[in-house]
Amino acid sequence: MLLGALExxxxxxxxxxxxxxxxxxxxxxxxxxxxxxxLPKIIDYFKDKEIKSLGIGSFGPIDLDRASKTYGYITxxxxxxxxxxxxxxxxxxxxxxxxGFDTDVNGSALGEATWGSTKGLGSSIYITIGTGVGVGVYQxxxxxxxxxxxxAGHVLLSRHPEDTFEGICPYHSHCLEGLASGPxxxxxxxxxxxxxxxxxxxxxxxAYYIAQALVGYIxxxxxxxxxxxxxxxxxxxxxxxxxxxxxxxxNGYLKTPLLEDLDSYIxxxxxxxxxxxMGCLKLALMELEENK
Amino acid sequence: MLLGALExxxxxxxxxxxxxxxxxxxxxxxxxxxxxxxLPKIIDYFKDKEIKSLGIGSFGPIDLDRASKTYGYITxxxxxxxxxxxxxxxxxxxxxxxxGFDTDVNGSALGEATWGSTKGLGSSIYITIGTGVGVGVYQxxxxxxxxxxxxAGHVLLSRHPEDTFEGICPYHSHCLEGLASGPxxxxxxxxxxxxxxxxxxxxxxxAYYIAQALVGYIxxxxxxxxxxxxxxxxxxxxxxxxxxxxxxxxNGYLKTPLLEDLDSYIxxxxxxxxxxxMGCLKLALMELEENK
Numbered sequence: 075m076l077l078g079a080l081e082x083x084x085x086x087x088x089x090x091x092x093x094x095x096x097x098x099x100x101x102x103x104x105x106x107x108x109x110x111x112x113l114p115k116i117i118d119y120f121k122d123k124e125i126k127s128l129g130i131g132s133f134g135p136i137d138l139d140r141a142s143k144t145y146g147y148i149t150x151x152x153x154x155x156x157x158x159x160x161x162x163x164x165x166x167x168x169x170x171x172x173x174g175f176d177t178d179v180n181g182s183a184l185g186e187a188t189w190g191s192t193k194g195l196g197s198s199i200y201i202t203i204g205t206g207v208g209v210g211v212y213q214x215x216x217x218x219x220x221x222x223x224x225x226a227g228h229v230l231l232s233r234h235p236e237d238t239f240e241g242i243c244p245y246h247s248h249c250l251e252g253l254a255s256g257p258x259x260x261x262x263x264x265x266x267x268x269x270x271x272x273x274x275x276x277x278x279x280x281a282y283y284i285a286q287a288l289v290g291y292i293x294x295x296x297x298x299x300x301x302x303x304x305x306x307x308x309x310x311x312x313x314x315x316x317x318x319x320x321x322x323x324x325n326g327y328l329k330t331p332l333l334e335d336l337d338s339y340i341x342x343x344x345x346x347x348x349x350x351x352m353g354c355l356k357l358a359l360m361e362l363e364e365n366k
Numbered sequence: 367m368l369l370g371a372l373e374x375x376x377x378x379x380x381x382x383x384x385x386x387x388x389x390x391x392x393x394x395x396x397x398x399x400x401x402x403x404x405l406p407k408i409i410d411y412f413k414d415k416e417i418k419s420l421g422i423g424s425f426g427p428i429d430l431d432r433a434s435k436t437y438g439y440i441t442x443x444x445x446x447x448x449x450x451x452x453x454x455x456x457x458x459x460x461x462x463x464x465x466g467f468d469t470d471v472n473g474s475a476l477g478e479a480t481w482g483s484t485k486g487l488g489s490s491i492y493i494t495i496g497t498g499v500g501v502g503v504y505q506x507x508x509x510x511x512x513x514x515x516x517x518a519g520h521v522l523l524s525r526h527p528e529d530t531f532e533g534i535c536p537y538h539s540h541c542l543e544g545l546a547s548g549p550x551x552x553x554x555x556x557x558x559x560x561x562x563x564x565x566x567x568x569x570x571x572x573a574y575y576i577a578q579a580l581v582g583y584i585x586x587x588x589x590x591x592x593x594x595x596x597x598x599x600x601x602x603x604x605x606x607x608x609x610x611x612x613x614x615x616x617n618g619y620l621k622t623p624l625l626e627d628l629d630s631y632i633x634x635x636x637x638x639x640x641x642x643x644m645g646c647l648k649l650a651l652m653e654l655e656e657n658k
Contacts, residue, residue, distance in 0.1 A: 135621075150621045197512035209586070213505075213512070220489035220505070220588030221624050228619055229582050232524045232540070245619040248524070290521050294501070294586050296512030327520055327537040329427075329442045332513050 077362075078120045078128035078171075079354030081178060082161065084153050084205075087112060089119050092355045096189040098348065108155040109164075117168045127365075128165060129174040129357030131181025131350055138176065138219045146175055174361030178202075178350060180217040180224075182343075183210030185353030186301050190344040195298040199291055200349070201227075203284065204304035207251040211295060227251040231286045234279045237262075254283040256306050272311040281312055285319030288340065292324070298332060303343030316340060369654075370412045370420035370463075371646030373470060374453065376445050376497075379404060381411050384647045388481040390640065400447040401456075409460045419657075420457060421466040421649025423473025423642055430468065430511045438467055466653030470494075470642060472509040472516075474635075475502030477645030478593050482636040487590040491583055492641070493519075495576065496596035499543040503587060519543040523578045526571045529554075546575040548598050564603040573604055577611030580632065584616070590624060595635030608632060 076099075081088040083106060090101040104115055120128060133151065137144045146162025166173045176184070183192075183200035192198035192212065200210040207227030211218035218224055228249040239262040243252025252258060259267045263276055270276050288300060302316070317336040324333070332339050343349055368391075373380040375398060382393040396407055412420060425443065429436045438454025458465045468476070475484075475492035484490035484504065492502040499519030503510035510516055520541040531554040535544025544550060551559045555568055562568050580592060594608070609628040616625070624631050635641055 211586075213510070216506075218505070218588070221584075221590050221622055222588045222620065224586055224588060225620060226586045229585050230524065230578060230615060232522065245617045246615075286522060290582050291586060292513075293521050294503075294516055294518045294583060296510070296514045296516060298513050323522060323538075325537045328514065328517060330513055 076123060076125045077355050077358040078123065078125040078169075079351050079358060080116060080128060080130045080165075081181065081350045081354055082106070082130055082132040083178065084133045084151075087116060088351055089116060090351050090354070091123050091125060092352070094355075094359050096185075096352045096355055098351060098355075101351065106153070109159045109161075113161070113164055117165065120165075120169055125169075125171060125358070127172040127174065127358040127362040128169060129181070129354035129359070129361065130161065130165070131176055131178040131354045131357065132161065134177050135222060135225070136175070136177060138223055146173070172358075172361040172365045174354075174357035174359075174364075176217055176357055177208070177210065177223045179208035179210035180212075181210065181353035181357060182303065182349045183212040183301075183353070184217060184356050185345060185349035185351070186343065187212040188356045189352055190349055191301055191341050192299045197295065197297045198299045198301065199295060199297045200301045200303060200343070201287075202304035203254060203302065203306040204256050207255050207304075209291070211297075226287070226291065229287050229290055231283050234282045237279050250283060250287045254280055254287075254306070256304075259306065267306055267309060272309065277309065277311055277315060280306070281315035281319050284312070285316050285323055288316065288320050289323045292320075292328070299338070300340045301343055301349075302340065303347070303349065307342060310342070313340065313342065368415060368417045369647050369650040370415065370417040370461075371643050371650060372408060372420060372422045372457075373473065373642045373646055374398070374422055374424040375470065376425045376443075379408060380643055381408060382643050382646070383415050383417060384644070386647075386651050388477075388644045388647055390643060390647075393643065398445070401451045401453075405453070405456055409457065412457075412461055417461075417463060417650075419464040419466065419650040419654040420461060421473070421646035421651070421653065422453065422457070423468055423470040423646045423649065424453065426469050427514060427517070428467070428469060430515055438465070464650075464653040464657045466646075466649035466651075466656075468509055468649055469500070469502065469515045471500035471502035472504075473502065473645035473649060474595065474642045475504040475593075475645070476509060476648050477637060477641035477643075478635065479504040480648045481644055482641055483593055483633050484591045489587065489589045490591045490593065491587060491589045492593045492595060492635070493579075493583075494596035495546060495594065495598040496548050499547050499596075501583070503589075518579070518583065521579050521582055523575055526574045529571050542575060542579045546572055546579075546598070548596075551598065559598055559601060564601065569601065569603055569607060572598070573607035573611050576604070577608050577615055580608065580612050581615045584612075584620070591630070592632045593635055593641075594632065595639070595641065599634060602634070605632065605634065
């Protein structure tokens with residue numbers, strides 16, 4: 075069975091055709107311009123592919139409340155051309171198939187939970203640390219929604235005692251995204267993350283912030299495993315530093331067999347950075363089940 | 367239909383008989399001594415009451431994983447006599463009825479979500495701030511479990527700039543319970559919370575810590591409403607102070623209709639402090655459904 079997958083990002087749209095086993099059969103990407111330019115291109119790509127349904131993992135914030143009048147809309151995004159864009163409705167109308175919809179990071183959490191490093195676990199989270207920071211939450215077959223979806227890239231942190239950088243978040247002087255995203259590393263040190271070298275002081279500060287956020291997620295969501303993805307997490311030296319800081323900050327308070335093996339508890343993204351688009355295939359599949 | 371409810375606390379056990387409408391028909395309490403002394407008294411109380419099932423909201427940590435060999439146990443509690451106590455198995459064996467089990471705060475979250483101030487909402491949290499600090503999480507008819515249950519009373523916070531108190535948590539120098547529980551207020555100011563008077567500086571610091579924690583829960587769990595209960599929250603002057611600090615800290619980042627009305631979003635416990643024992647009635651009812 076053929077399924078469509080759309081990873082809708084602020085700078086590019088990744089479009090793919092795959093199947094119910096998470097296999098990607100073809101894939102392309104186009105730049106994200108305005109809805110008037112970009113949505114017709116997306117429709118053109120999918121319309122003759124004989125897909126049974128489409129799954130979208132989107133930049134946000136988005137409306138995921140099926141009872142809402144604006145369900146399926148991108149809502150108050152800083153990408154102004156896309157504010158109040160009815161992406162689900164538009165694609166559904168032109169393609170005539172069920173369209174599943176969630177945040178990009180919830181999509182990645184779903185991809186990992188279905189085919190990747192958190193497969194078979196009841197609850198898990200996926201954190202992307204790149205241009206922005208986002209958190210997807212998977213729990214017992216579902217993705218976490220509530221009033222909105224998780225926006226846990228903006229959790230507030232305590233400053234590293236040696237960090238005087240003001241942060242780059244326009245809303246918060248000391249949130250995770252503001253202090254630990256790729257752009258914040260670049261602005262703090264005047265170089266891109268991958269130019270710093272693995273011994274740079276930057277990584278101690280970075281691990282300190284990421285670990286603080288993880289401790290909050292562990293205490294609040296109690297996941298069975300945490301996956302760290304995104305461009306910044308290609309710096310592999312961060313993993314042992316983050317695990318060590320998590321241990322220091324939890325300080326033995328939680329006693330579980332899973333936390334005794336932090337190498338298995340806090341892991342890199344798997345699936346060759348395809349967890350997002352594969353998650354969209356699963357969203358397509360779930361929407362099809364929902365519509366049966 | 368008669369149901370049993372047991373709120374198992376570190377200092378006392380509250381026992382009640384009620385029904386599927388959350389009505390409490392009789393209630394008593396006994397001190398929490400050792401399992402050898404206290405469990406037989408609990409069995410005696412319930413055994414002739416013709417209850418169809420029993421719900422327990424317990425102090426913890428507890429094992430809620432039904433696949434685990436120690437499901438239904440109180441595990442690594444600081445109340446040493448109760449470490450590895452098979453409370454569910456013991457009561458089930460002697461009473462011969464289904465026994466539902468969850469944390470005390472998850473029980474309270476369930477009570478509020480079933481009959482109280484979060485009734486009808488998809489997701490909500492209940493926070494108790496008293497001798498300890500605990501958080502219960504309700505999502506779409508279920509209570510949040512994962513690796514463990516939420517332990518979000520220990521989330522780490524940034525210190526108030528004027529607060530030099532070292533905190534009372536033996537694990538964390540700056541967690542919510544360590545800085546904002548009843549005993550921490552008493553130790554910081556040398557008086558019990560209710561003796562301080564509503565104009566005391568204590569409340570500004572207290573609201574600052576509680577608001578920080580709420581912002582983390584909102585960004586991570588995205589509840590439709592937050593209920594604040596427990597002894598400290600009887601200080602009603604805290605509510606407007608907490609709402610104001612939440613607004614300052616979120617700083618307009620999340621735009622939802624619910625957050626535009628913080629008076630309705632952050633509310634006191636309802637049900638006359640019976641949300642815990644009423645939640646146990648609902649746990650009993652859910653376990654009965656589970657066993658059908």
